[in-house]
Amino acid sequence: METEWIIRIFRPEDTEVWNRLVAESRQGTLLHIRGYMDYHSDRFKDCSLIAYRKGKPTALLPANIDNEGILRSHQGLTYGGWLTPFSHFDGSDMLRLFDAWTSWCKENQIREIIYKSTPHIYHRIPAQEDMYALFRFGATIETVNLSTVIDMRENPGFNTLQKRHLKKASMLNPWIKETSDASEFMPIIKECLRSRHDATPVHTEAELQILKDRFPHGIRMFLAGIGSEPEAAVCIYNTNSVAHCQYIATSESGREKGTLTYLMHHLIYEVFSENRYFDFGTSNEDAGRILNSGLIHQKTGLGGRGVAYQIFRLNL
Numbered sequence: 467m468e469t470e471w472i473i474r475i476f477r478p479e480d481t482e483v484w485n486r487l488v489a490e491s492r493q494g495t496l497l498h499i500r501g502y503m504d505y506h507s508d509r510f511k512d513c514s515l516i517a518y519r520k521g522k523p524t525a526l527l528p529a530n531i532d533n534e535g536i537l538r539s540h541q542g543l544t545y546g547g548w549l550t551p552f553s554h555f556d557g558s559d560m561l562r563l564f565d566a567w568t569s570w571c572k573e574n575q576i577r578e579i580i581y582k583s584t585p586h587i588y589h590r591i592p593a594q595e596d597m598y599a600l601f602r603f604g605a606t607i608e609t610v611n612l613s614t615v616i617d618m619r620e621n622p623g624f625n626t627l628q629k630r631h632l633k634k635a636s637m638l639n640p641w642i643k644e645t646s647d648a649s650e651f652m653p654i655i656k657e658c659l660r661s662r663h664d665a666t667p668v669h670t671e672a673e674l675q676i677l678k679d680r681f682p683h684g685i686r687m688f689l690a691g692i693g694s695e696p697e698a699a700v701c702i703y704n705t706n707s708v709a710h711c712q713y714i715a716t717s718e719s720g721r722e723k724g725t726l727t728y729l730m731h732h733l734i735y736e737v738f739s740e741n742r743y744f745d746f747g748t749s750n751e752d753a754g755r756i757l758n759s760g761l762i763h764q765k766t767g768l769g770g771r772g773v774a775y776q777i778f779r780l781n782l
Contacts, residue, residue: 471566472521476514480523484516487526491549492593493584495705496684498528498546505676506542513537515570517548517563525550525563537571539582545775547583547596560595564603572782579780580608585773587615587708587743600778609777611748614762614770616734618742624731625767631724632731638692640728648675651687654699658715667713674701685712688737690729691720698726700733707742709733714746730768746770 476484481500488494496502503514510530517525526549528540539546548563571579583597624632645651652671659665669677678685684704689696697720701713716726734744749762 470519471563472518473567473570474516474518476512476516476526480516483523484514484526487516487523487551488549490551491526492552492591493589494526494549495588495708496681496703497543497705498526498549499681501680502677503528503540503542505673505680510541512540514540515567517567519559524555527567531576535576536578536580537576538580539777543582545582545584545588547581549584550593550595552591555595557595557598560599561602564596564599568603568780568782577782579605579782581605581778581780583776583778585613585775587745587773588706590706600780603780605778605780607776608779609753611750611754611775611777612757612762613748613773613775614746614765615773616744616746616769617771618739618744621734622769622771624727624769628727628764628767631727633724635692635724635728638723640690640692640723640725642688642690642729642732643696645687645689646678646682648672648678648687650696651689651699651701654689654696654717655701655713655715658699658717686737688729688733690725690732692723692725697723698729700726700729702733702738704738704741708745709738709741709743710745711747727768734769744770745773748775 485499488498511532513529513531515527515529516523517527528543528546529537530540531537550560581600584593586594648671652667652674655667659667678687686702686704688700688702690698698716699713700711703710703712714726720726738744746765746768749758749765750756751758
């Protein structure tokens with residue numbers, strides 16, 4: 467009898483099929499389009515998978531394999547488990563898919579999987595069958611990062627402190643600018659990460675420019691200032707119904723003047739007001755074990771509430 471599910475490794479000639487399935491899936495976003503995934507192909511050994519049901523490509527797993535032979539939900543992406551179709555797919559189908567997938571992994575000497583589930587806010591319709599399958603197959607939670615998200619249908623608004631920051635900045639004649647030039651945007655990001663977190667951006671300036679050029683409507687960069695120099699910067703990934711803050715930064719002078727609050731107000735209530743969710747991003751370090759309480763307090767003050775980004779470990 468023909469096996470219902472067949473697992474195959476993605477090949478470059480599958481790109482058109484892959485991108486079509488992302489667009490037709492319940493939880494695919496621009497992060498899963500090959501033009502986004504492949505910009506850093508030199509950093510990761512791609513091992514993305516296509517699941518065929520009765521010979522037809524049906525589901526996708528963005529993934530890479532590391533030097534230890536561990537299959538990982540793609541490390542260059544914030545999230546991305548199995549991407550599944552809108553119809554003719556339920557929890558039983560996911561269990562059968564997991565059975566075929568884990569069998570394929572064992573046949574290919576893969577004994578461990580690190581799996582990043584896609585947070586529910588990115589789902590076009592409910593799509594958590596993978597969470598049930600992970601439970602049934604004995605997966606354990608590896609990491610939980612806490613993001614802060616506004617549900618725009620039930621937005622509690624700014625707290626008293628952020629309202630004061632907004633009022634202060636509004637009286638100082640601030641300006642806001644959207645830019646398509648990463649070289650104009652990245653300096654304030656680099657300096658903020660260096661001075662406050664001793665860190666560097668995930669993307670180089672050149673990489674961000676490539677992605678902006680490939681996804682001009684999905685990736686948007688904003689600057690704000692009081693005076694001639696930018697004092698706050700936010701990069702938004704506009705995916706499905708979510709406006710996700712990929713980068714948030716402010717200078718010391720911008721922090722004192724409330725420039726970032728002014729920019730956030732503009733983005734939340736004007737530019738992305740029609741989105742279902744506004745995601746400020748996670749506030750964690752050390753694989754979720756450290757929570758930056760000051761950062762999450764600031765995001766909560768802007769109206770956000772908690773959404774978990776979960777990563778699982780599955781031993782085979």
